[in-house]
Amino acid sequence: MNASSLDRYQRAESLIHQLDPRIKILLSMLFILSNVLLPDGAAIGFFLSWMLILLINIISKLQLSFILKRSFIALPFTLAAITVIFTLPGETIAEWEIGSWVLTATDSGLLRFLSILVRSWLSVQVAILLTATTTFPDIAHSLRHLHFPKILISILSFMYRYLFVLSEEAQRLLKARAARAARIPKEKARSFLWQAKVAGNMVGQLFVRSLERSERVYSAMQARGFRGQFLTLSPHHLRNKDYLIGVIGFTLLMSIQFIQFNI
Amino acid sequence: MYLSPTPLHIPDGFLSILISILFWAISIIFVGLAICRSQKELEDRQIPLMGVMAAFIFAAQMINFPVAGGTSGHLLGGALAAITLGPWAGILVMTSVVALQGLLFQDGGLLVMGANIFNMGILTTLVGYSFYRIAIHQKKNIRLASAGIAAFLGVLAAALMTAIQLWLSGTSPAKIVFPAMLGIHSLIGIGEALITVATLGFIYKVRPTILSLQNIEEKAKKGWVIPGFTIAILVVLLSPLASTNPDGLEKVANELGFIELSQASIFEIFPDYILPIFGDGNFSNIFAGIIGLLLVGLFAYFIGKFINKRKTS
Incomplete structure (x- = not known):
C-alpha cells in the first residue's frame, strides 16, 4: 500500500474539474x-438532492461506483442515532421484549432516523465530489481567496x-513491528501495558523524526527564500x-427547497 | 484499515443547524486567539514546524495497539500536541488535523466542522495542557502521570461535548447517548493516556530539552491552567451525573428551553420582522440558514481583520 492512494483526487477533464474551486466550495x-x-x-x-449529485457526478466524468463506495464512511456513526427510533414519541410500529426491557419502535422515530441517515449520506457524497474534482493545493489556495x-x-x-x-513512515514502523513481533512471549502479548509502551515508543520515534524533518524543511525553504507564506503561479x-455555474447551482438548490415545501 | 473514523468525528446531518453554527462561532474565537498569539510570539520557522507536526499527529493516529476484546487503541493526540508544542500551537495543529480529515477524507462533516474542531482540537488541548502545566515542577514520574490523566480527561471532555451536541440536536436521546459515549470513551481514553505517557517517556529519553522546564514555561503562562482545569472539573463532575441520571439533565434542559431552541427550524429564531418577504412558510428556512452562515462568515472576517491589525501594529 503506498500513501498516494490516500489522495482522493481523480484526474479528469471536465466542466466540474475546471470550475473555480471557490465556487465549488461555496456550492x-x-x-x-x-x-x-x-x-x-x-x-x-x-x-431531488440525490439526482443533483448524480448529475454532477456524470458531468464530472467520475465513475458512479467511485462515490458510492466511499459514501459509506459515515455509516458507523449512525449507531449514535439509531436509538432515536425507540425514544421519539409517536405511533407504535413494532415492539420487542428483551428480558424486562420493552423496545417500542415508533413511526416518527424511524422517520427521524432514516432522515438523519439520508442527510449524512448525501452530504458525504458532496464532500467526496469536491475532493475528487479539486486538488488539495487548489482548495487551500481558494480558502485564501475566501479570507x-x-x-x-x-x-x-x-x-x-x-x-x-x-504516513509512509508510520506504515514502515508498523511493518517493522509486525516483523519483530512474530513471536512475543505469551504473557507479554497479553499485557496491553506492554503493547501500549511499544506503540508509544513508535509514536515517540515518529515524533522525533518529524521534528527533525521540520527543521530540515525550514532550513531548505529559507535557503530558497521562504518568508512564511506560499506563493502561487496560477492565480485564480x-x-x-x-459565475454562471454558481448561479445555476444556487438556483437548483433553492428550487429543491421550494418544491419540497410547496408541493 | 488505514483510517478508522473514531466515534468523535461527527458527519454532516447529525447536528442541528443552530448547534453547527454556534460551534463554528466558538471555534473561530479560540482559533482566532491562537493565531493572534502565535503570530505575536513565533517566527516564521513555526509554520513548517506546525505543518509537519500536524502531519505527524495524523500519521501517529494510524499506530494502533491491541486492547482487550479485539478492539485497538490509538492516539487522538490533543494532549501530546499541547504538551510538546505548547497550547496555542497545539490548538492550531489539532485544528488543521481535524480540518484536513474533514476536507480530504470526509472523516467528519463540513458544516459541523466547527463542532469537531471544538471537541477534538480545542477541548483536548486545553485540558491536556493545563494538567501538565500544574505538574511541571514535580518529578518526572508525577509529570508523566499527570499527562496521562490529562489525556484521559481530554478524551472524556470531547466525548461529553459530542454527546451534548448530539442530544441537543435531537439526534440521540440523553439516556442513551451519555452512557454510551462516556462508556466507550473511558476505554478509548485509557488507550490515549497510556500511549501519551509512553510517547512522552520516549521523548524524555531521547530529546529531554523539548520537555524541559524552561521550554514549557516559555510557551505559555500559568493562566492557561484555569480554563483547562475548569473544563476538567466540569467533566469529572458531569460525566457520572450525565451517565447515571440523564433524565434529570433532560428535565433541566427542557425547563430552560434549550432543547426546543436548538431543534427549532432556524427561521423561528429570527424575529418576525427580519424575514417577512419570504412568508412564514418553511421556505424561509434556507434564507435564515444562509443569513446564519453569513453572520458566522462576517464574524470570522472581523476576527481575521483584528488579527491582521494587531500583527501590523
Missing part, C-alpha cells in the same frame, strides 16, 4: 446546508505535503462561466 457548503434544512421525511427534497487565516492555510498546505511522507480568476 458544496450550500448543498449541505440545504440538505440539513430539509425536514424529516422530506422524500421529494432528498430525492481564511493565512497561517492556518500555510499549516494545512505543509500538512498536506508531509501527510503522505509521514473567476470567469463568466464560473
